[in-house]
Every structure is written in structure tokens, then in C-alpha cells.
Amino acid sequence: MSQIGNNIKKLRNVKGLSQQAFADLFGLTRGNISSYEERRAEPKIEIMLQIAKYFSIPIAELLEKQLTVNEILNFEDYFPVESVIVDAGSFAKIPYLDREYFRQYTAGDNTLENRAAIHLPVDSNNKFLAIENSSFVPHPAGFAFDEHMILFVEQVTVDILHTLNDHFGYFGGATPFFGRYEISGKEIALVLNDWKKEVYSAGNAAHFWKLFGKFERVL
Structure with missing residues (x-):
């Protein structure tokens, strides 16, 4: 048997999708997804x-292979071709935090109001941020993302919450870090290193973010 069932389950967990939400993407039923993940059946080739x-x-x-979390994150996110012809109002407006934002962050200028925004066809009710990876935002060892991504x-x-373990994220509190x-x-806990971590709680939940995808230029 192939690894399709294992990889469907891993994709769902990484992307935070329920079996029903995953099924809806491809015109399937929750029972279909359950049978694939339990290796009782395999999807049709189409x-x-x-x-x-x-x-x-x-x-x-x-x-053919069991995908890892990092492999899934490093695949380019898919943007449907149809997105170029839909009304812009159906796109998510995502605040864009560039290096200048973080350069001024220590001065207390950390408001998201009037920030530049990126519009993407993201199908989710959750909030998103777009962050330029730079030296102004500390990151842990093994953070395999280049400057300017x-x-x-x-x-x-x-x-x-159950999908977070061993997943990269961003803390947007007093001292931002990946x-x-x-x-x-x-x-x-979101851990930067042996000396710095932030523990998730109801009181500070708004500062915790999960890595969803990346954009990089191909030269």
C-alpha cells in the first residue's frame, strides 16, 4: 500500500483541518477520509x-514516503488559478510586518493599524499575519527560512492546540520571536532556546501564532 493515508492525516494535522474540512476541499465525505487514514481504502487517482x-x-x-512536518511546510503553498478572476473582496487582508516594523518595535510603535497588507485567498476564519523574516526577530536553531522570506x-x-507540538510559531508580545x-x-510553550520561552494561556493567547506557509522569490 502507498503512504497516501498517513500523509493525508499528517497534512490535516499540519494545516489544522478536521476530517470533514479536508473532505470538503475535494468533494468527499468524512467517511472517505477516515477510511483513507485507517488504510481501509485509497482515493482514486484523480x-x-x-x-x-x-x-x-x-x-x-x-x-511513496511519509512526509515530515518540515517537508510539508517547505512545499510551496498552492494558490488556485481561479483566484486571479475572483473579486478582491473574497481575499483575506493580511497585515504585513516588515523589518521596519520590528526596527521600531522597541520604541513602542507596534500597532497593526494602517499597516500595508497582503491579500490572499485563504479559506479560514482565523486571523493571519505576514512577517518578513529578518535579523530583528530572533529564531531558534534549525529555523530553515532565509532572510527576506x-x-x-x-x-x-x-x-x-493539538496540532502545535514540534511546529514553528511566532510570539507577538513584548519581545517578538519565532x-x-x-x-x-x-x-x-513556544520555545526560542534554553533561556527563552513563552507559555500559552487564556490571558496571552492573542500573542501566539502558528506558521502556516511561506513566500519566497525564485531567482
């Missing part, structure tokens, strides 16, 4: 191709 196209994953890798982060909500989520028992 469905496999749709999944590969949607998540911009080479079909051979989707079928734009990283898209999704605000953490209760329904995706980190890696660690879950130990009931504690969820």
Missing part, C-alpha cells in the same frame, strides 16, 4: 492528483 496539486506536493512523494502565521485558537512549540502534559 483525487490523489487533486490533493497533490492543492498542497503543491509532488505526487510521487505524496504516495515572508512567513504567514495563523493565530492560535483552541481548536488547533520559536518551536512544545507540549508537555497540559503546558503548551
Whole structure:
């Protein structure tokens, strides 16, 4: 059997999708997705191709290997061709935080009002930020994203807490940083290094974001 069932489950967890939400993307039922993940059945080849196209994953890798979280994150996010002809009002308006934003952050100028914005066809009710990766925002070892990449982060909500472990994220509090989520028992922490971490709680939940995707120029 192929690895398609394992990879569908991993894709759902990384993207924070329920079985029903994943099924809706491809005109399937929740029962279809359950049967694929439990390896009781495999999708038809046309469905496999749709999944590969949607998540911009080479079909051979989707079928033949167990994808890791980092591999899924490093595949280019898919933007439907149809998006160029839809009304701009259907696009999410995502505040863009560039290096100048973080250069001034220590001076207290950290408001999101009147920021430049990026419009993307993101199908989610959650909030997003677009952040230019730069030396002004500390990041952990193994953070494999180059300077000037734009990283898209999704605000953490209760329904995706279970997907955070070992996933990169962003803390937007008093001292912003990128980190890696660690879950130990009931504690969820975004960890920068051995000396710096922030623990998720109801009081500071608005500052926690999960890495959703990236944009990079291909030269």
C-alpha cells in the first residue's frame, strides 16, 4: 500500500483541518477520509492528483514516503488559478510586518493599524499575519527560512492546540520571536532556546501564532 493515508492525516494535522474540512476541499465525505487514514481504502487517482496539486506536493512523494512536518511546510503553498478572476473582496487582508516594523518595535510603535497588507485567498476564519523574516526577530536553531522570506502565521485558537507540538510559531508580545512549540502534559510553550520561552494561556493567547506557509522569490 502507498503512504497516501498517513500523509493525508499528517497534512490535516499540519494545516489544522478536521476530517470533514479536508473532505470538503475535494468533494468527499468524512467517511472517505477516515477510511483513507485507517488504510481501509485509497482515493482514486484523480483525487490523489487533486490533493497533490492543492498542497503543491509532488505526487510521487505524496504516495511513496511519509512526509515530515518540515517537508510539508517547505512545499510551496498552492494558490488556485481561479483566484486571479475572483473579486478582491473574497481575499483575506493580511497585515504585513516588515523589518521596519520590528526596527521600531522597541520604541513602542507596534500597532497593526494602517499597516500595508497582503491579500490572499485563504479559506479560514482565523486571523493571519505576514512577517518578513529578518535579523530583528530572533529564531531558534534549525529555523530553515532565509532572510527576506515572508512567513504567514495563523493565530492560535483552541481548536488547533493539538496540532502545535514540534511546529514553528511566532510570539507577538513584548519581545517578538519565532520559536518551536512544545507540549508537555497540559503546558503548551513556544520555545526560542534554553533561556527563552513563552507559555500559552487564556490571558496571552492573542500573542501566539502558528506558521502556516511561506513566500519566497525564485531567482
